[in-house]
Amino acid sequence: MSRYVIRRTGAAIMTLIAASIVIFAFIHLIPGDPVYVMLGDGATPEQVAALRDRLGLDEPLVMQYLIWAGNALRGDLGVSIFFETPVTQVIAEGAETSILLASVTMVWIILIGVPVGILAAIRQGTLIDQGLSGLAMLAASLPTFWVGLYLILIFAAGLGWFPSSGYPSIFEEGGLVNLRYLVLPSLALAAPNAALILRLTRASMLDVAREDYIRTARAKGIRPTRVVLRHILRNALLAVVSAFGFTFAALISEAVVTETVFALPGIGRTVVQSILRRDYPVIQGVILITVCLYLVINLIVDLSYRYLDPRVELE
Amino acid sequence: MNLRKLIGGLALSALMAVPVSAQTLRYATIGEPPSLDVQMGTATLASTISQHMFETLYAFDAANAPQPFLATGETISDDGKTIVISLRDGVMFHNGDTMDAEDVAASLSRWGEHGARGKLLDMESVEATGELEVTISLAAPNGAWKSVLAFVNGGPVIYPAEIVSEAAGEPIAAENYVGTGPYQFGELRPNRYVELLKFEDYSAHPDAPDGAAGERVANFDALRFIPVPDVGTRMSGVQAGDYDYAEYISGDLYGLVKDDPSVQVKISAAPIFGLMFMNSEAGPMATNFKLRQAVLAALNMEQALQVSVGEPELFEATGAYFGEGNIWHTEAGTDAYNQGDPEKAKRLAEEAGYDGTPIKLLVSTNYKAHFDDASVFTRQLADAGINVQMVVVDWATLLQLRAQPSEWDMFMTHHGTVPDPVLLTMMNDSYPGWWQTEEKHELLADFTETSVLEERQAVWEDLQALMYEQVPAIKVGNLYSYDIASPDLTTAWESAPAFPYFWGASK
Numbered sequence: 001m002s003r004y005v006i007r008r009t010g011a012a013i014m015t016l017i018a019a020s021i022v023i024f025a026f027i028h029l030i031p032g033d034p035v036y037v038m039l040g041d042g043a044t045p046e047q048v049a050a051l052r053d054r055l056g057l058d059e060p061l062v063m064q065y066l067i068w069a070g071n072a073l074r075g076d077l078g079v080s081i082f083f084e085t086p087v088t089q090v091i092a093e094g095a096e097t098s099i100l101l102a103s104v105t106m107v108w109i110i111l112i113g114v115p116v117g118i119l120a121a122i123r124q125g126t127l128i129d130q131g132l133s134g135l136a137m138l139a140a141s142l143p144t145f146w147v148g149l150y151l152i153l154i155f156a157a158g159l160g161w162f163p164s165s166g167y168p169s170i171f172e173e174g175g176l177v178n179l180r181y182l183v184l185p186s187l188a189l190a191a192p193n194a195a196l197i198l199r200l201t202r203a204s205m206l207d208v209a210r211e212d213y214i215r216t217a218r219a220k221g222i223r224p225t226r227v228v229l230r231h232i233l234r235n236a237l238l239a240v241v242s243a244f245g246f247t248f249a250a251l252i253s254e255a256v257v258t259e260t261v262f263a264l265p266g267i268g269r270t271v272v273q274s275i276l277r278r279d280y281p282v283i284q285g286v287i288l289i290t291v292c293l294y295l296v297i298n299l300i301v302d303l304s305y306r307y308l309d310p311r312v313e314l315e
Numbered sequence: 316m317n318l319r320k321l322i323g324g325l326a327l328s329a330l331m332a333v334p335v336s337a338q339t340l341r342y343a344t345i346g347e348p349p350s351l352d353v354q355m356g357t358a359t360l361a362s363t364i365s366q367h368m369f370e371t372l373y374a375f376d377a378a379n380a381p382q383p384f385l386a387t388g389e390t391i392s393d394d395g396k397t398i399v400i401s402l403r404d405g406v407m408f409h410n411g412d413t414m415d416a417e418d419v420a421a422s423l424s425r426w427g428e429h430g431a432r433g434k435l436l437d438m439e440s441v442e443a444t445g446e447l448e449v450t451i452s453l454a455a456p457n458g459a460w461k462s463v464l465a466f467v468n469g470g471p472v473i474y475p476a477e478i479v480s481e482a483a484g485e486p487i488a489a490e491n492y493v494g495t496g497p498y499q500f501g502e503l504r505p506n507r508y509v510e511l512l513k514f515e516d517y518s519a520h521p522d523a524p525d526g527a528a529g530e531r532v533a534n535f536d537a538l539r540f541i542p543v544p545d546v547g548t549r550m551s552g553v554q555a556g557d558y559d560y561a562e563y564i565s566g567d568l569y570g571l572v573k574d575d576p577s578v579q580v581k582i583s584a585a586p587i588f589g590l591m592f593m594n595s596e597a598g599p600m601a602t603n604f605k606l607r608q609a610v611l612a613a614l615n616m617e618q619a620l621q622v623s624v625g626e627p628e629l630f631e632a633t634g635a636y637f638g639e640g641n642i643w644h645t646e647a648g649t650d651a652y653n654q655g656d657p658e659k660a661k662r663l664a665e666e667a668g669y670d671g672t673p674i675k676l677l678v679s680t681n682y683k684a685h686f687d688d689a690s691v692f693t694r695q696l697a698d699a700g701i702n703v704q705m706v707v708v709d710w711a712t713l714l715q716l717r718a719q720p721s722e723w724d725m726f727m728t729h730h731g732t733v734p735d736p737v738l739l740t741m742m743n744d745s746y747p748g749w750w751q752t753e754e755k756h757e758l759l760a761d762f763t764e765t766s767v768l769e770e771r772q773a774v775w776e777d778l779q780a781l782m783y784e785q786v787p788a789i790k791v792g793n794l795y796s797y798d799i800a801s802p803d804l805t806t807a808w809e810s811a812p813a814f815p816y817f818w819g820a821s822k
Contacts, residue, residue, distance in 0.1 A: 032711030036718065038349055039356065044434065044745055048718075050484060082349060083505045084486065090505045149547050157551040164555040165548045166541060169507075263343075263543035263552070265506035273346065273506075273544075276681070278711045 008302070012295040019291045020072070020284075024065045027283050033057075034081045034278035055081060068281075072288065078281035082274070087285040094267040094286075097167050101189065101258075101266060102251035104182050108190035109197050109247065114240065117201025122228060124206060133199070140195035148188040148261035155184055165263040185262040189255055193247055200243055204236040211235075238308050245301040249294050338536040340804075340817055343543040343552055343561035348509060350486040351500075354422075354430045357469040359731065363562075363814045364540050366527075367511050368409070369472035369494035372400060372419070373465035377526035379641070379734055381465035384520060384528060385414070385473055385495065395456030395766060402447040406518040408475050409492075409499040416443035421476035423451065429484040431469030435737060436460055458766040462735040467814060497533035497818050511538045524807060524819055531818035538817055553578050553799050559822055562798045562815070566626045572799055582797040584810035585732035586631070586638065589623070589688050589791030591676075592728065592741075592748040596720035599674060605667035607786035608651070610725075612663055613699035614692055615655025616792045623687035624794055631793040636739065636779055638793065642768065643736055647776040648783030652790065660699035673704045677717060677726035681710040685727040688791050717747040729794075732813055736775050737763060741787045750787035 035051045052058050056067070071078060077087035120132045156164035167181040168174055208214065209232050217227050256268030267286055274282040349358050351365040374384035383389075389400045406414040423441040426433045437454040444450040453460070464471055478491045492500035497517045501510035513533045522529040541558070543549045549561035550568055554577045564572065572578050593600045593607050600607055616632045624630040634652025637643035654660075674696075678689040686707070693703045706723065708716065716722045726747070733739060742759060744751045758781060762774040782788070798811050807819030 030712075031715060032709065033715040034711070036714035037711050039431070047429070047431075054485065080505070082347070083503075084350060084488065085503075085505060093505050093507060149551075152548065152551045152555075156555040156557070160555065164552045164557045165543060166552075166557065261545050261548055263541070263545065263548050265504075265542075269544070270506050276709065276711060 005299075005303075008299055012299065015295060016288075016291060020069055020288060021065070023284055023287045023291075024068065025061075027280055027287075028061055028064075030275075030278070032278045034280065037277050038081065068284065072285075077285035077288070080274075080279055080282045082277050082279045082282070087281045090270060090282055091267065091285055091289060094265055094270045096169055096171075097259075097264050098252045098255065098266040098268065100170070100179070101167075101182055101186055101255060101264065102248055104179070104186040105189045105193065105251050106244070106248055108186055109194045110244075112190070113194040113197030114201050117198040118205060118228070118233065120198065120202045121205035121209070124202075129202075133202070136195040136198045139191040140199075142191065144188050144192065144257050145261050147191055148185065148258055151184045151188055152262070165261075167262075167264045182264075185258050185264060188261070189251065189258045193251070197240065197243060197247070201236065201240050204239045205232055208232045208235045234308070238305065241304060241308060242301050245297045249290075249297045252290075252293065338534075340535045340538045340560065340820065340822070341558045342538065342540045342817075343549045343558040344540050345542075345549075345563050346544055347506065347542050348540070351489070351492060351509070352482070352487040353467060353470065353472055354426045354433075354474075355469075355486050357431050359468070359814065360540075362468040363816075364509055364511070364538075365472070365492075365494075366467045366496070366814055366816055367498040367538060367818065368492060368496040368500055369467075369474070370496050371465055371467060371470055371472055372402075373461050374528040375462075375465055375526050375734060376528040379526070381461040381734075382525070382528040384465070385419070391766070395764075396453045398451045398453070398460065399444065400449050400451065402449070403518070403520070404447055406495050407516050408495055409514055410475065411516075412475055414473065414475075414495055416445060416447055416449050418476045418479075419443070419449045419473055421479040422473045423449070423471050425479045425483065426471040430471065432463070432466070432738070433471075435463050455763065456766070457737075457763050458771050459735040459737045459763065460766075463737070466734055466738065468731075497531045498538055501537065506542065508539050508541045510540075513537065526808075527812070527816060533818055534821040535817065550578075550799065553801055556801065558801070559804050560798060560800045560815070560817075563796055564799050566624045566629050569626045569629060569797070577802065578799040579802055579804070580797055580799055581806075581809075581811040581815075582629070582795050583813070584808070585813035586793035586795050587729050587731050588636075588793050589684060589727065589729050590740075591688075591692065591789040591791065592717075592726050593750075593787055593789075594720060594724050594748060595751070595787060596749045598720070598724040599669070599672050600724050603667050603669075604785050605663055606669050608784075609660045609663035609667055609669065609699065610696060610701060611651055611783070611786055611789055612654045612656050613660035613696050613701060614653070614789065615695055616653040618655070618695070619688045619691040620792045620794070622691050623684040623791075629795045629797065631795075633793055634783070634790055636736070636782075636790065638732075642772065643775055645772075645776045645779055648780035651783040653792075655695070657695070657699040660696075660701065664699065664701055669701065671700075671702050673702050674724045675706050675722070676703050677706045677708070677713055677723040679708055679710040679713040679727070682727075682729065684794065685729065689727050720749070736778065741782065748787055750785070752785060754781055754785065755787075 035048050039047055039051060068078060080087050080090050083090055116132055120129045123129045152164045155161050162184050163181050168178050170176055170178050214231055217231050252267060255266060256272050259266040259269040271283055271286045344360055348360040348364055349356055351361050353362055353365040353369060370385055372384060372386040373381040376382045385403055385406060387401045387403050389398055391398050402416060402419060408414060420441045420443040427438040436457055439452040439454050441449060441451050473495060475493055478487060478493055489503050497514055498511035499514040501512040503509050513536050517533065519530045524530050543552060546565045550564055550572060552558040553561045573580055595601055620630040620632055632653050634649030635644055635646055676689055678685050680686050689705055693705055696703045717726050730740060740746045741748060741750050758774055758778045762771055762778060765771055803822045805821055
């Protein structure tokens, strides 16, 4: 077990180094120069040259990479070209929103996706199953921005139940009440993802239900609820749990549309805006941390298999 | 974020739950502002925000004439090259110091050397020649000097001398944002907001408010500028009461908001206009004015504006660079505007010796209007036998490419309303396009040499006519952007100024 963890961690570090090189190279390959974005229309060539020099953009690319990677190892991701504040601070500002949004969304996904998926599986082929699967299809197909805008129109501009946009930190005045800012965005974001989890739960429940040992269990006369919860669900959850991990990571890094529609100060929007501004340190920092996040979640998911299914050997 | 801090914060903040202060103005912006050190950059949003903190020696009144603001008056030498400005007494900075001539001289010198528009005045020196007196020496007389000193965008705002000398050519750090304005810097939270707080010891101008000149009264305790990039969200945010003001609502939403009682529409008093620049440095357009005239003759601006703006109340196909009622308004040369005549264009192109060489039109997709205009123009030019190839990139790439003469023949951009013709980008020799003909230089020299308004107006007529003859850039047409506000917000102005200000505003 510990050898497995060490080996996996080693592989993760190699992946991280490779990823950091790729990230750096690709970002600097995009044409466009942050200096022109910052200085605007009136910039003289002297001003451009002076700013390039100050930002260290004249160094050879390899040197720029080594400086960046060396600092990153010490936990220093550099200073945002645009905000002139440390990248770690820019990311920390976005992280609270992104993590809370992803967490609230995960709650919806688990509360809706899993039970409804189980229900659809138990009632396979009935009108209930078909109705639920149809709804899931609809939820998975509607674009998030469309759902988001309609949620705002109905529940914020119309009924006034929730704020339309923005998210003041829960550490600011308002406290936990500020979580109400995340209700509409998390619903918009949960809709397609809950639908996928629903379909996945239903499919893997049905797969497991066809296994011989389930037939045996039923033949032994075990109560149907016990068969479903103890024998089918526990085995079916394996696939669903690994999907949870990746869904969570994706919710943090890919919520950009939702963050834009709801004006949330999250990480997705930060990185997209930073790409438009060619704010290299922020883009690099966010992607690096995202890669780390995926690696860690991957590791956790793999390790959790061991507990969900004792047959899995971690060697 | 560590878990203990999170849990501690949750508990604490739940106890402290109080409603957001009603006396904060919440302004939904199109994005995050760059540095608020407005001397160094020309971003509109940075000017909108920072004008509440930083002030200029002169300010524009309601009729757009510059009036003494931190200054009290001036005397000018006979040759027009030495300007002695007297300063208002007892003006307090946000750090508690009192403004004196040293602060003003240091701020103006830094702006002259490093500022975004600092080269406009061509100052030889700025010196403190008394406790409350500075003397500016110009290399050549400049009739626009007062307007240039009053223009906040990339302009010479006054900072304390020690902050200026520490920053020199670098942008001033946020913790050193110290000015004399009715609001002082509060907090900058990346991606969340910029907050300014009322400056209790503000030294108000003694005169009654008149445009941006005169007394400035801070009624709000705080101004909060919140980035809300999606235009639909900015609109519904005001409708829902989450924001008091939202900038740049798009033309396609105009029908939805104009009769909506839950918002007020604030159409801009300062139109912006699309510009298609010509490369005067390299390529087939470089010196071929006939070919440029052919391009101009082919274009039907109304068609383009209908596509890019749509709503007729929000655009105006006009070739004059300054609107009617403005002291700089003239129709000189504008017969050549909006001809939409492919036959004439074909003839002119032939006379110009145009051989069908593809003309590279650089355009970005970040601004929908640029792209729409360029698409319509490409079609119209094709009808006149002029072969245009659109090079479509994002804005950051366009900014880089347009600095290289070999990469483009024409590019799309836009321009805001400016108080004086010298501030138009094509007047600047080093602006991409690099229009620097002898005729331009002669007229421009005449234009800046005199301070007499009538003489300057006459030369500007000739300059605008020259702009339709040599065609350094083609004006697309006026576009009136609009903002929306909550019904309870009252502002000191009716139509939105180029940089909306909120002293004198309340809700």
